[in-house]
Structures are given as structure tokens and as C-alpha cells.
Amino acid sequence: MGFELFTSMMKEEWRLHSTVFGSISFALFPVLIFGIVFMSSFLLPLFRAVLPAGDLALVTIGVFLLLGVMVGGFGLLGNEVMNRRFGQMSLLAYSARSLPLSERYIFTTFIIKDIVYYLFLWVLPFVLGFAVASPFIGVPAMLPLLLFVSLTMTFLFGLSAIFFLSTVYSRSKPALLVIFAAVVVMAGWAFLSYGTRLGDLFPPLQLLRNATWISFFLSCILVIIPFVVSVLIFKPEYSGTSKRFINLLTPLTRKLSFFPTPPLAAKDLIDLWRSGGGIGQVLFSFLLPLGLIWFFLSVLKSLVPDYAILLVFAVTTGIISATMYTWITSFDTFSSYACLPVSVSTLITSKICTFTLLQVIPAVFIVIVTIITGMVQYLIPAMVLWGAVSLYALSVSIYLTGLTPNILVYDVRVLIAFLFLIGVPVMVVIALSFINPYFGIAALFLGIPAYGLVRKGYTRWEAKDMASF
Amino acid sequence: MVTVIEASGLTKQFGNTTAVDNVTLSVPQGALFGLLGPNGSGKTTMIKMLTGQIRPTTGMATVLGLDVVNDPVGVRKLVGIIPEQETPPSFLSAMEYLAFVGAVRKIPDIEEKAAWWFSFLEFEDKRDVLCKDLSRGTRQKLMFAQAFLHKPVLALIDEPLINFDPIMQRKVKGYLADYVKSGGTIFISTHILEIAEEICSGFAILHNGKLLYSGAISELSGKKQHLSEFFFSQVQI
Incomplete structure (x- = not known):
């Protein structure tokens, strides 16, 4: 049942995208990423002349972090957006009332689907573009593999962080503010005490710069903990509430x-x-x-x-x-x-x-x-x-x-x-x-x-x- | 007799599919006209063309004397429309939606008029609830209210009673009958033949995009034939 739900969600995601953007246009998207990265890889020696390799890694990691955040954010708003786009419809992610499955189970499958789907859509074409170009630009053979692991971890952290923040938000808005404040305080403390940017301490970045089992382990922890906590504290919200709103329009x-x-x-x-x-x-x-x-x-x-x-x-x-x-x-x-x-x-x-x-x-x-x-x-x-x-x-x-x-x-x-x-x-x-x-x-x-x-x-x-x- | 809807050779193709095929139709003023047909027969496409939401591939149509291709906004200004799928904006409350329609259509005293509709269709308790949180039936009430808020001379309604309970259906049918008596014209599309037979004065049958028949309900009573019998004989199912 679990795998059927997962494959149905994958089909649903693909059909939604291909309906909106056209099958061929959408199918070409990973090819485009592959092509851009493949060609850009040949400019790497030029980039390195003006930019330290560590900063280049930081930029790449930053982009995939942002991607994870954006995919997670859309996943949470998707139903409403799709209802506006296609009329009264229902995504499988919101079908707990009609299927004998719990909200928590569907939510977990939904997240796993997002992870697999977007890995194929974004991360793999990016890494493959670099991997295919790597023999020609003289980078170590292990680097594409490291890039894959590190970008995957970054993307997953973006996803799981946004799920975590949204579940915290649904439980307690002040708690969300406390989390933001804690991150700001930590960043300030790291910078003032050690002159270190918080980004530099990001385990997937450390994994890419200097691969160790510790940085790999820390990256896994960073992804798993917010993910597990968000599944545990997940609270489904139903529409159909009787909340009232005063007339703001007039x-x-x-x-x-x-x-x-x-x-x-x-x-x-x-x-x-x-x-x-x-x-x-x-x-x-x-x-x-x-x-x-x-x-x-x-x-x-x-x-x-x-x-x-x-x-x-x-x-x-x-x-x-x-x-x-x-x-x-x-x-x-x-x-x-x-x-x-x-x-x-x-x-x-x-x-x-x-x-x-x-x-x-x-x-x-x-x-x-x-x-x-x-x-x-x-x-x-x-x-x-x-x-x-x-x-x-x-x-x-x-x-x-x-x-x-x-x-x-x-x-x-x-x-x-x-x-x-x-x-x-x-x-x-x-x-x-x-x-x-x-x-x-x-x-x-x-x-x-x-x-x-x-x-x-x-x-x-x-x-x-x-x-x- | 004044005609309010005049369609000639109206055709709509979506790729290789012909949704509406060379339909010629006229609807006189003061009629409660039913466009009948099974699901997928082209009724909704027909209404969309008559209200200028989509353009015909070939053919032409005028509504209240206005060409639906050249002046679609002019047509929508004059008529009331209720779509098959009720889609009031999600994040406006029911009252705000009627105020929105009132502001777009420049209807005076919108609060009073909206209050009358909330009371008549019995959903005053939902006036401040967001449209996204309303039930289908309540959304349809809201769409019904917005269509008649400006007292149009012609209303085009796609499946008018489908989400209403029997009590509300009776009330709405009564309203439509009174509306026609007072000089208005109604064009409804439906696949529920009992409703059409009960309230319509004229009807047309659409099947696979083609117009099979157009005439008055009274012609059937002359032949002592029920609409459903006639319908099935036409579509040959």
C-alpha cells in the first residue's frame, strides 16, 4: 500500500507539472540543467582564478539550500495553488479523509516523494553534468560523488528544515520566533567568538570541502532530526473551519x-x-x-x-x-x-x-x-x-x-x-x-x-x- | 418576437476534438430555455462561448445584440452567469465576494442587496466565512446570488440546482419562474431532465457537440410525450 501511494504521488506530481508546463518542456528541464552545468564546468578554472574554491562550494551549497526551502514551501501551499489553477481538485497528499491511511503516514510519504522527485529533477542532472565534464577539467574523480552527497544533504536539509519550521508554526508561533532568534544568536556568537561564518559550519559544506565521516554523520543528523521531529509533532489542519473575517474589501x-x-x-x-x-x-x-x-x-x-x-x-x-x-x-x-x-x-x-x-x-x-x-x-x-x-x-x-x-x-x-x-x-x-x-x-x-x-x-x-x- | 441569444454555425474545436459542432440556435426573450445533453455533450463549452470566455473556432453568436467575440466584456456586463464549478475567490469571505462583485459591476447599495440574498438563500450565518471554507452547496448559493445581484435581463446558468437540497431547489425554481414572469430570460444547461421538464418553456438537445433538436416543451405535451422519452429517442440510447 505504501509503495502504491508513493508511486501514485510521483505520477500525480509529474502529471501536474506536465499539464501546467507541457510534457516536452517539462521533460527537457533536467536536460537543460545538465547542459548548463556541463558547459559551466569548463569555466571552473576561470572561476577559481577569481574565487577561492571554498567560496565557490559555498555558493553552490547555498543555491541547493534555497531550492530545498522553495520545494518544501510549495509543497505546503500546493493544494491551495492547484485548486486555484485547476478548480476543485484534491491532491493525494490531502486525501486522508477518503483513504484508510493516517495524515501522518500520508505526510511522510509525501515528503519522501518530494525528496525522490526533486533529486531526479534537480540534483542528479546537476551532478551528472559536472561528473561528465570532470575528466576534461582535471578535478579529482571523487569530487562528483562528494558533490552528489553534499548537494543531496543540503537539499534534504532545506526540505526538512522548512517542514520543521512549518510544523512548529502550526503548533506555536512564538516557538518559531524563538528558533529564529536562536539561529541569529548562534550566528552572532560564532562570528564574534571565533570569526567564523555560520555557513562555514554547515556540515554538508564541510563534507564537500573536506570529506570526513564526522561531517557525513553530522549532515545526516541535521537532515534526520528536523524531519523526525516534524513527523512527530505534525498537526493536520482542516479547512471547513467556521472562523469569521470582517469585511476588509469595502x-x-x-x-x-x-x-x-x-x-x-x-x-x-x-x-x-x-x-x-x-x-x-x-x-x-x-x-x-x-x-x-x-x-x-x-x-x-x-x-x-x-x-x-x-x-x-x-x-x-x-x-x-x-x-x-x-x-x-x-x-x-x-x-x-x-x-x-x-x-x-x-x-x-x-x-x-x-x-x-x-x-x-x-x-x-x-x-x-x-x-x-x-x-x-x-x-x-x-x-x-x-x-x-x-x-x-x-x-x-x-x-x-x-x-x-x-x-x-x-x-x-x-x-x-x-x-x-x-x-x-x-x-x-x-x-x-x-x-x-x-x-x-x-x-x-x-x-x-x-x-x-x-x-x-x-x-x-x-x-x-x-x-x- | 425579440431574440436574446442568436447562434449561427457555432463550432468549437480543442485540438482534434470537436466539442461543439455547427450549432444554430435562437432563444426568445422571456424564455426559460434548457440546453439538455449527457455529460460531455458540449453544454458547458456552449455557455462559455455565449459568455465570451472562449472564442468559437467558426460561426458567430450574439447575446442581447452584442457579438460575443468582439465584445465579450460588454456581454458579461449585461448578463448574469453561474458556472458549473463554483469558484468564488478562496480568501474572500462570502460578504466580501458579493461586495467585490458589486464594486466591479458598480452596483449601488450592495450591503442591502447582499443582505437580501443571504436571507433569501438562508446562509446569513456564513456571510463572514471565507469562500474556501464554505460547503459546495453554500458556494453555489453565493454564485447564484452574484449572478442576480445586478438584476440582469438574461442569466446563463450551468447546472443550476446540482448542489442544492430539495428545499433550496424548490425555492430557487420558484425564483427562476418569477424572474421569467417579470420579463427576464434564463438559459440553463442541465442533464437532469426532470428539472428541465418542470421549469423550462423551451429546450434544445445537444449530443456529441451536435444540436439534435430545438423547440418548445408545449410541443411535447401536445404529443403526450415526456421529455425523458423524447430525449432518449433523440440521442438513441
């Missing part, structure tokens, strides 16, 4: 009367807030990736001027800020509006307005980073770079994906088009900023293609049948 619609379609914007903000997206999204989809990116960029400190790091960070923040478009579309489909006199272009315009409102978060963030780093004199170019790149990346998302930006994640053709359309202008503005920080203000010209892409996006998506009831 006052919020009034407050947003300066928007072209105030009720649509008000609905987006309420969706975001009540889905738990408000704080969770800011933390996991914005601050965490940017924290990691800042950390990676700080590695380049000895190679480029400080202002260059700040400006590249502003550009990166712009790209990450553009993903806020997914925040306001994840819980929404055209079916919610299918019986109302609302066109697709009106909906997209409304999403742009809500998106603009959310940009207060990265704007404040950039100001804080500029002040903390003592580079207030570069505030204007940093703000312009962030804002222009963010709006431009939004316009590319709208043109390529309409109201379903999540498709960017796994549709290889769309992803490549996105990377190309973003990559070229971003490289140009970064190059200009390196010459002179104030040349970065030229990023304002990105407004012209952005406007064109949004207009084309309106026509493109207006002409398509939208998935509705």
Missing part, C-alpha cells in the same frame, strides 16, 4: 480608489495577506534569496569596488522584486473573474498596480542596504537600477506568461526566452554602472521596451482562451 477598495480598478487590487492584497503570503513571502521569497545573493556578492569584495557590489545587488533585487508578480497571481485564476465583466488586459493592469504597491518593500530594503553599507551617495543610481530592472522584468514576465508567471520555473522554452530578454539589457546596465555608478541611471530607458512588452502582452493574452470554469 474599506480597502475605498482606500485604493486612485487605482484604475480598486476592487481587483483590494482582492489581491487580501488574498496575499490571508494566504499567509504577507510575511511568509517576504521572508522566504524575498529576504532569504537576497540575503544569500548579498553573501555571494560580498565574496567579490576584493575584486571590484564596493559601489559595484551595491549596484549589482540593486539590479539583482530588481529581478527578485519582479517575482512579486507571482505572489499576486498564485492564488488566482481567470475563473474567479469569468462571470464578471473583466477583460484579461484589465486584470493584468490591475496586477501591475498591485505589484507597484508591493514595490514599497524592495524600495525600503534598498534604502536600508545603502545606509548600512555606508554608500548613501549611490542611493539614486541604486534606486533607479532596482526600479527600472524590476519593472522591465515584470513586463517580460507579463509578455511571456500573462497571468501565469509560475510557468517560468519549468517551461524550458519560456525560461530561455526570459533569461535572454532579461540577461542582455541587465548586462548592459551593469557594465555601464561599472564604468561610472551614475551611468546606471540610463536603466530608465528600459521603460521603453517595458511599455512595448506590456502592450504586446495585452494583445497576446487577450487573444487566448483563458482557463476558466
Whole structure:
């Protein structure tokens, strides 16, 4: 029974992805990862010339940690997202009421399925790309194997940590705060007492840098303990509660009367807030990736001027800020509006307005980073770079994906088009900023293609049948 | 006689599948018109085309004089629609959803109107509960309310009573009959023949995307034939 549930969940996951992204596009995704890693491996000697090998390992580990966190996070929200996307449907993970299996058993199988599925989707293609290239670039034969073990452990830790944090959250919100505070205190203590970054103590990283049985054992412990604890303290939450909510929509619609379609914007903000997206999204989809990116960029400190790091960070923040478009579309489909006199272009315009409102978060963030780093004199170019790149990346998302930006994640053709359309202008503005920080203000010209892409996006998506009831 | 729905050669293909095949149909004002057919016969696709949610592959249709391809938003402004799958936004409460519909449709005094519907459909106790936490029946009540909130001259309803209990079914059937008496037009799609026979004045039978028959219920009583007998003779099952 256990294996049948597992294989059914695997099929379900595959069919969900291939339905959303197209079978071929989705099947090509691991091939794309393999290809990118294989080709990038030949640049390794170049990377090593500018970056210590240990820091390169840290960057790779950081990416897979983030991946584990994101996969775990989506697993927890998946049912709601899928209900919005496909109408009233039920994932096997939520089928304890119709199957003679306990919630805890289904939850455990669900996690194991996630582990196996994403190992095949992400980790294996990555390691295979490196392994196939390794004979040509003169790395030790054991390194691909070590990379596999270490990345697997990192990915699993990301998954199991997010399951642990979410189960703690469902039991006690103050307890979650205590855990966060403890991590911050530990990081501060390690740094102040020993001058060691907490990341450097991460066992899977130590395993990659200097493989020992102790680091392997510690890595296993780090994965197993949060996983076991989350299964033990797991508390299923059922919908169908009678919790009541006061009418926020009417006052919020009034407050947003300066928007072209105030009720649509008000609905987006309420969706975001009540889905738990408000704080969770800011933390996991914005601050965490940017924290990691800042950390990676700080590695380049000895190679480029400080202002260059700040400006590249502003550009990166712009790209990450553009993903806020997914925040306001994840819980929404055209079916919610299918019986109302609302066109697709009106909906997209409304999403742009809500998106603009959310940009207060990265704007404040950039100001804080500029002040903390003592580079207030570069505030204007940093703000312009962030804002222009963010709006431009939004316009590319709208043109390529309409109201379903999540498709960017796994549709290889769309992803490549996105990377190309973003990559070229971003490289140009970064190059200009390196010459002179104030040349970065030229990023304002990105407004012209952005406007064109949004207009084309309106026509493109207006002409398509939208998935509705 | 004024016609409110006029479809001519309406066809919809999804890849190699023809969901609706060359349907020509007209619905007069003041009718309670039933589009009948087994599951998968193309009824929902037909409603989607008539409300401008999907475009016909070929053919044309007008609803209240508006072309459904050229002015889909105009059509949806005038009509009320109840989809087969009830999908009010998850994170709005029932009251907020009606306020949302009211704001989008610019309906005055929405609080009062919403209160009337909560009372009429007997779900006042659920007004502040999130849509995602409502039962299917309550969601359908909410979708019913949103469709008639702006007092449309035409309502298109996909499987109108499927999630209602018998008491609520009787109440809703009464409402639909009164609505038609007061000059409105209803276009319902259903596969429950008893409901169609009880409330409809005109009907059409769709099978495998093709229109098999279109006429008045009164024609059947002239022949002393029940709708179900006639339906089975047409679809030849």
C-alpha cells in the first residue's frame, strides 16, 4: 500500500507539472540543467582564478539550500495553488479523509516523494553534468560523488528544515520566533567568538570541502532530526473551519480608489495577506534569496569596488522584486473573474498596480542596504537600477506568461526566452554602472521596451482562451 | 418576437476534438430555455462561448445584440452567469465576494442587496466565512446570488440546482419562474431532465457537440410525450 501511494504521488506530481508546463518542456528541464552545468564546468578554472574554491562550494551549497526551502514551501501551499489553477481538485497528499491511511503516514510519504522527485529533477542532472565534464577539467574523480552527497544533504536539509519550521508554526508561533532568534544568536556568537561564518559550519559544506565521516554523520543528523521531529509533532489542519473575517474589501477598495480598478487590487492584497503570503513571502521569497545573493556578492569584495557590489545587488533585487508578480497571481485564476465583466488586459493592469504597491518593500530594503553599507551617495543610481530592472522584468514576465508567471520555473522554452530578454539589457546596465555608478541611471530607458512588452502582452493574452470554469 | 441569444454555425474545436459542432440556435426573450445533453455533450463549452470566455473556432453568436467575440466584456456586463464549478475567490469571505462583485459591476447599495440574498438563500450565518471554507452547496448559493445581484435581463446558468437540497431547489425554481414572469430570460444547461421538464418553456438537445433538436416543451405535451422519452429517442440510447 505504501509503495502504491508513493508511486501514485510521483505520477500525480509529474502529471501536474506536465499539464501546467507541457510534457516536452517539462521533460527537457533536467536536460537543460545538465547542459548548463556541463558547459559551466569548463569555466571552473576561470572561476577559481577569481574565487577561492571554498567560496565557490559555498555558493553552490547555498543555491541547493534555497531550492530545498522553495520545494518544501510549495509543497505546503500546493493544494491551495492547484485548486486555484485547476478548480476543485484534491491532491493525494490531502486525501486522508477518503483513504484508510493516517495524515501522518500520508505526510511522510509525501515528503519522501518530494525528496525522490526533486533529486531526479534537480540534483542528479546537476551532478551528472559536472561528473561528465570532470575528466576534461582535471578535478579529482571523487569530487562528483562528494558533490552528489553534499548537494543531496543540503537539499534534504532545506526540505526538512522548512517542514520543521512549518510544523512548529502550526503548533506555536512564538516557538518559531524563538528558533529564529536562536539561529541569529548562534550566528552572532560564532562570528564574534571565533570569526567564523555560520555557513562555514554547515556540515554538508564541510563534507564537500573536506570529506570526513564526522561531517557525513553530522549532515545526516541535521537532515534526520528536523524531519523526525516534524513527523512527530505534525498537526493536520482542516479547512471547513467556521472562523469569521470582517469585511476588509469595502474599506480597502475605498482606500485604493486612485487605482484604475480598486476592487481587483483590494482582492489581491487580501488574498496575499490571508494566504499567509504577507510575511511568509517576504521572508522566504524575498529576504532569504537576497540575503544569500548579498553573501555571494560580498565574496567579490576584493575584486571590484564596493559601489559595484551595491549596484549589482540593486539590479539583482530588481529581478527578485519582479517575482512579486507571482505572489499576486498564485492564488488566482481567470475563473474567479469569468462571470464578471473583466477583460484579461484589465486584470493584468490591475496586477501591475498591485505589484507597484508591493514595490514599497524592495524600495525600503534598498534604502536600508545603502545606509548600512555606508554608500548613501549611490542611493539614486541604486534606486533607479532596482526600479527600472524590476519593472522591465515584470513586463517580460507579463509578455511571456500573462497571468501565469509560475510557468517560468519549468517551461524550458519560456525560461530561455526570459533569461535572454532579461540577461542582455541587465548586462548592459551593469557594465555601464561599472564604468561610472551614475551611468546606471540610463536603466530608465528600459521603460521603453517595458511599455512595448506590456502592450504586446495585452494583445497576446487577450487573444487566448483563458482557463476558466 | 425579440431574440436574446442568436447562434449561427457555432463550432468549437480543442485540438482534434470537436466539442461543439455547427450549432444554430435562437432563444426568445422571456424564455426559460434548457440546453439538455449527457455529460460531455458540449453544454458547458456552449455557455462559455455565449459568455465570451472562449472564442468559437467558426460561426458567430450574439447575446442581447452584442457579438460575443468582439465584445465579450460588454456581454458579461449585461448578463448574469453561474458556472458549473463554483469558484468564488478562496480568501474572500462570502460578504466580501458579493461586495467585490458589486464594486466591479458598480452596483449601488450592495450591503442591502447582499443582505437580501443571504436571507433569501438562508446562509446569513456564513456571510463572514471565507469562500474556501464554505460547503459546495453554500458556494453555489453565493454564485447564484452574484449572478442576480445586478438584476440582469438574461442569466446563463450551468447546472443550476446540482448542489442544492430539495428545499433550496424548490425555492430557487420558484425564483427562476418569477424572474421569467417579470420579463427576464434564463438559459440553463442541465442533464437532469426532470428539472428541465418542470421549469423550462423551451429546450434544445445537444449530443456529441451536435444540436439534435430545438423547440418548445408545449410541443411535447401536445404529443403526450415526456421529455425523458423524447430525449432518449433523440440521442438513441
